[in-house]
Amino acid sequence: MEKYRSTADPSTGIHPFIPPTFHPFRPLLRPILTLLRLPFFIILFPPFLLLNSFLFLLPSLLSYPLRRILDKLFIPYxxxxxxxxxxxxxIEQPRVRGAVRGKHPSRSDILLANSTSPIDILLLSFAYSPxxxxxxxxxxxxxxxxxSQALLQTCTTPSIPKSPPQTLKQLLRRNGPISILAEGCSTNGKGVLRFRFTPNPQSIPDNSVLYAAGISYTPRGAGCRTIQSMSSALLHAMGEWRISARIRLTAVPQDGAEHQACVATLxxxxxxxxxxxSGRRFAQHWKDTASCKS
Structure with a gap:
């Protein structure tokens, strides 16, 4: 822990990138649970990803409703x-005047979410197919x-995607709703990083509602593998007895002054x-340490 002090949060002392530790007796049960669940995952996950990638290429008029059906059919299992x-x-009490209480995001809306695990992506896809x-x-x-890229983004070294940048209006015209992983990289679930994305109210369409989305798990850190591969993260999740997920959303003002704090509270x-x-520096420290050990 001492050698990673430079990437800890100075105000709280929290290390948001250190992979979580697990109960000492879990390794006895983990292989059994993983072996029981792995066949079902292998049957479901590859064809789901393949079909989703194909549907993503279709015109938005077809893409979104078909992806919605696919997500509802596959993701629960x-x-x-x-x-x-x-x-x-x-859906929590809205924090913006005029927002409809209890209203879930629609195709024209935007979510700002924290990121800890590939499970985040599956849960949000199940709910909204963003x-x-x-x-x-x-x-x-x-x-x-x-x-596929979103799943990888949650458990690999932070990097800038190769896809060309777009405005929110451009993206909403094609593929709304949008879920922005606003931290830019994943954490171990102990805190919410300072957001790299602050929406400009002029860049958000008039009919769009901005939501803050806070995602948490019990046990804390389940499925979080901030440095390792996606396969490692998913296999680790399979070895848990049970993971309880909680997603809380609330409508927030388009002015970004409190977005990070709101997501953290949720x-x-x-x-x-x-x-x-700090995440990039931690990833480099971790890589250097692993090289020294080998």
Whole structure:
């Protein structure tokens, strides 16, 4: 822990990138649970990804409703094979005047979410089938992601996608709703990083509602593999006895002053004063340490 102090949050002392530790007796049960669940996952997940990638290429008039059907059919069973009970988000009291209480996001809306695990992506897809995106270095722009890219984004070294950046209006015209992984990289679930994306109210269509989405798990850190591969993250999730997921949403003002704090409150963790750059430094430290050990 000491050698990673430079990437810890200075205000709280939290290390948001250290892979979580697990109960010492779990290794005895983990291989059995993984072997029981793995066959179901292998049967469901590859064809689901293949079909989703194909549907993503279709015109939006066809793509979204067909992806919605596909997500509803496949994702509940994929989640069960990952020891996750499928759940719908809870809609909290809106924090913006004029928002309809209890209203779920529609095709024209935008979600700002934290990121800890590939399970996040599956849960949000089950609920809303959004197009996922990550912040761009160009202000008020995002990089759209396919489902496969979004899953990889949650458990690999932070990098800038190759897809060209787009404005929110451009992306909503084609593939709404949008779920922006606003931190730019994943954490171990102990805090929410400073957002790299702050929406410009002029860049958001008049008919769009902006939501903050906080995602948390019990046990804390289940499925979180901030440095390792997606296969490692998913296999780790299969080895859990049960993962309870909670997603809380609320409509927020388009002015981005409180977005990070709002997502952190919904996720039940503190907002941190570090960002994506700390994640990149941690990934390099981790890689260097692994090279020295080998």
């Amino acid at each position: 994929i989640l069960l094979s990952l020891s996750v009970i499928p759940t719908y988000p809870t 197009t996922f995106a990550v912040p761009s270095d160009t202000p008020s722009h995002v990089h759209p992601l396919t489902l 996720a039940g963790v503190p907002p941190l004063k570090i960002d994506l750059e």
